[in-house]
Amino acid sequence: MLLRLAPWVLTSVLVMPLAAGLLMVILPAFGYLPVLGGETFHFDAWQALWQRPGLYRSILLSYASGLITTLASLSIVVLFLAASRGTWLDRGIRRLVSPLLAIPHAAVAFGLAFLIAPSGLFARWISPGLTGWERPPDLLIVNDPMGLALMAGLVLKEVPFLLLMCLAALPQLGPEKRVTLARSLGYSATIAWLKSVFPVLYPLIRLPVYAVIAYATSVVDMAMILGPTLPPTLSVSILSWFNDPDLDRRYMASAGAVLQLGVTLAALVTWWLGEQCVKRLSQGWLVNGARSSGSMVVAISGRVLLATSTLMAISAIGGLVIFSVAGFWRFPDALPGTFTLDHWQRILPSVTTPLLNTLSVGLAATLIAAVLVVATLENAVRHHLPVSRSQWLLYLPLIVPQVAFLFGLVVAAESISVRPQLALVVAAHLLFVAPYLYLSLSEAYRRLDPRWVQVAHSLGVGPWRAFWRIRLPLLLAPLLTACAVSLAVSIGQYLPTLLLGGGRVPTITTEAVAMASGGNRRLIAVLGLLQALLPFIGFSLALLVPRLVWAKRRNMRGVV
Amino acid sequence: MTANANFHTHQLHTKQLHIKQLTISLHGETLLAIESVIQPGEVLTVMGPSGSGKSTLLAYLAGFLSPAFKAQGQLFLDEQRLDTLPAEKRGIGLLFQDPLLFPHLSVGGNLRFGLPRQVHDKRQQVTQALEQVGLTGFEARDPATLSGGQQARVALMRLLLSKPRAVLLDEPFSKLDTALRQEMRSLVFSQLREAGLPALLVTHDHADAKAAGGSIIELG
Numbered sequence: 001m002l003l004r005l006a007p008w009v010l011t012s013v014l015v016m017p018l019a020a021g022l023l024m025v026i027l028p029a030f031g032y033l034p035v036l037g038g039e040t041f042h043f044d045a046w047q048a049l050w051q052r053p054g055l056y057r058s059i060l061l062s063y064a065s066g067l068i069t070t071l072a073s074l075s076i077v078v079l080f081l082a083a084s085r086g087t088w089l090d091r092g093i094r095r096l097v098s099p100l101l102a103i104p105h106a107a108v109a110f111g112l113a114f115l116i117a118p119s120g121l122f123a124r125w126i127s128p129g130l131t132g133w134e135r136p137p138d139l140l141i142v143n144d145p146m147g148l149a150l151m152a153g154l155v156l157k158e159v160p161f162l163l164l165m166c167l168a169a170l171p172q173l174g175p176e177k178r179v180t181l182a183r184s185l186g187y188s189a190t191i192a193w194l195k196s197v198f199p200v201l202y203p204l205i206r207l208p209v210y211a212v213i214a215y216a217t218s219v220v221d222m223a224m225i226l227g228p229t230l231p232p233t234l235s236v237s238i239l240s241w242f243n244d245p246d247l248d249r250r251y252m253a254s255a256g257a258v259l260q261l262g263v264t265l266a267a268l269v270t271w272w273l274g275e276q277c278v279k280r281l282s283q284g285w286l287v288n289g290a291r292s293s294g295s296m297v298v299a300i301s302g303r304v305l306l307a308t309s310t311l312m313a314i315s316a317i318g319g320l321v322i323f324s325v326a327g328f329w330r331f332p333d334a335l336p337g338t339f340t341l342d343h344w345q346r347i348l349p350s351v352t353t354p355l356l357n358t359l360s361v362g363l364a365a366t367l368i369a370a371v372l373v374v375a376t377l378e379n380a381v382r383h384h385l386p387v388s389r390s391q392w393l394l395y396l397p398l399i400v401p402q403v404a405f406l407f408g409l410v411v412a413a414e415s416i417s418v419r420p421q422l423a424l425v426v427a428a429h430l431l432f433v434a435p436y437l438y439l440s441l442s443e444a445y446r447r448l449d450p451r452w453v454q455v456a457h458s459l460g461v462g463p464w465r466a467f468w469r470i471r472l473p474l475l476l477a478p479l480l481t482a483c484a485v486s487l488a489v490s491i492g493q494y495l496p497t498l499l500l501g502g503g504r505v506p507t508i509t510t511e512a513v514a515m516a517s518g519g520n521r522r523l524i525a526v527l528g529l530l531q532a533l534l535p536f537i538g539f540s541l542a543l544l545v546p547r548l549v550w551a552k553r554r555n556m557r558g559v560v
Numbered sequence: 561m562t563a564n565a566n567f568h569t570h571q572l573h574t575k576q577l578h579i580k581q582l583t584i585s586l587h588g589e590t591l592l593a594i595e596s597v598i599q600p601g602e603v604l605t606v607m608g609p610s611g612s613g614k615s616t617l618l619a620y621l622a623g624f625l626s627p628a629f630k631a632q633g634q635l636f637l638d639e640q641r642l643d644t645l646p647a648e649k650r651g652i653g654l655l656f657q658d659p660l661l662f663p664h665l666s667v668g669g670n671l672r673f674g675l676p677r678q679v680h681d682k683r684q685q686v687t688q689a690l691e692q693v694g695l696t697g698f699e700a701r702d703p704a705t706l707s708g709g710q711q712a713r714v715a716l717m718r719l720l721l722s723k724p725r726a727v728l729l730d731e732p733f734s735k736l737d738t739a740l741r742q743e744m745r746s747l748v749f750s751q752l753r754e755a756g757l758p759a760l761l762v763t764h765d766h767a768d769a770k771a772a773g774g775s776i777i778e779l780g
Binding site for chain 2 (some may be wrong): 383384450451452454455456457458459460461462463466469470473474550552553554555556
């Protein structure tokens, strides 16, 4: 009976905080915040907001970087998939991409900053030979006013995400058959893929694409590391207003959060309009009969672009490794003169608490999410429920920008006298962990041959024993992978940890981002690496444990 | 197979399975209608092309019918009504096309999984069952290392050890090669007959129906 409640509990755990958060952002934006004495509705906060210098530029930055990033990431992924023929090179690139998904945004951002900064690795490798630079040039490459570095960083992270989403959706479309058929009609392979597979693939990955847009328009941690500073993106400005010692600034922060919601919505609407245009305009192209024009360009650019972005991400992490053990390092030298473990030794004692916080929040959120998601899926399977239409509610926290409702969530919690603390951080992480866990587990759960459990029932074994003894062991591998994904998501969270913990629940991620402005590269590198290491441990365990447990069971290696 | 008599002594009080005025419909259209009594030790064969509702019938009898279907009628084992019970309480064993040995359990683990909880000499019963089908000493083996025929035999013994009161056979021989098919047919039918279980066989193959030796219903 309890099981029937699971979908309701899961949905309310995700939707209610979201709704409360949005409400408590919208009310203060119009002057209503009784805790601070605001009891009448007015537009003062909005007037103050519009008078902020550089506001329009902030808005434009957020809006444009969100759309450009998404367009670039999606194009790279689509061109690669069109070009990819399953050769060893293509498979190799794919295999390199998946671990990148596990690396937190902030770690990638730091790595990229260390690569492209004036005194970064790229500048060192080509200096002084190509540039003549004997000392780091005075250029604003990281934190550039156009937000190019920020967009590059986002692309590095969103490409693996979108690629894996596509790879997960593709098998159900039978892409090989479609391409073979089109090739038999004389189409070149890449054009065949673009004309016969992509139009049916896109609707399946639309939700992840929207999530990327929402994320890219409102990201905070990456924007603090790579983004412009004067003015920063809208989301970073909102954070600074909210943290302002002058509590009255909270009204303006709330108005800003509502504005952010509007900016993200505008970006989503723009994208949707773009979708409609492409759909109309491509009708002709799809059936114009052109069989190979442009196929070379696609084939080459697809591979080159994806390989470049993958190599950039890998070098970024490599850069972190070098900086974390670098001793004395003169400027144009390609590598440090001396290597040392000092930075690691110096920082490790002080990160015990953040490490413990990171792990306890991540594990708690993952455990709660796993119980709720598995219960929901088990309920659906037991009662033969079709994929429900309300499923999109689960993904709502991924589409609504974090900055737009997390402040409100803090206010809502405070208004019922719940102070920021570890438990609230766990609850907030749950909002982002649970949708990803659901996303990665639901397919495997539904695809498991129903006859396994039917056999168990026919042997006289009831539903719960069949669940523990049959379904759960058979789904061990996908379940652990889904948990590793959630853990990685939790480890990477910056804003929820900072806000719901009231700054008193430091994690590796909040510590690393806090150091961004300080500029001690070697310490940042150590923290960034630690941050990237934890998800890796999770994924390695998720791969290793099933292999050990089922070492003597041949069909359990890749049975589901 | 002289050991069988001893092995099945506790199942002598077997019962008949009565499918009473059953009609199954989907979206208001009748898929099938059946009225039949299967005596202990008898095998009723149901034949018909794909889409004739064979698997729907099996799903109904076993208790797995999707709520999309509407079923009218009753299912009795002697006087006891079964169709109102959940699948695991019906005591109806299933044999599928595939042996479906649980891949995460050993051969012995698979057999023990089917044994009712209150059975005390579990180890002994498992050993005996394996002996009966010529798989002595296979307890610790990984099912994946068994041949198709061996797996089919383990699946049959797993079913019998669970002490079913009736058995459903879902084209259980269709994936075996010809020689093995003969062997499995005679093994399965002789075991069912000795246990005195009413059974319903769904198949495409007339040779199966002939070997089963009972009456035949054509669907569709």
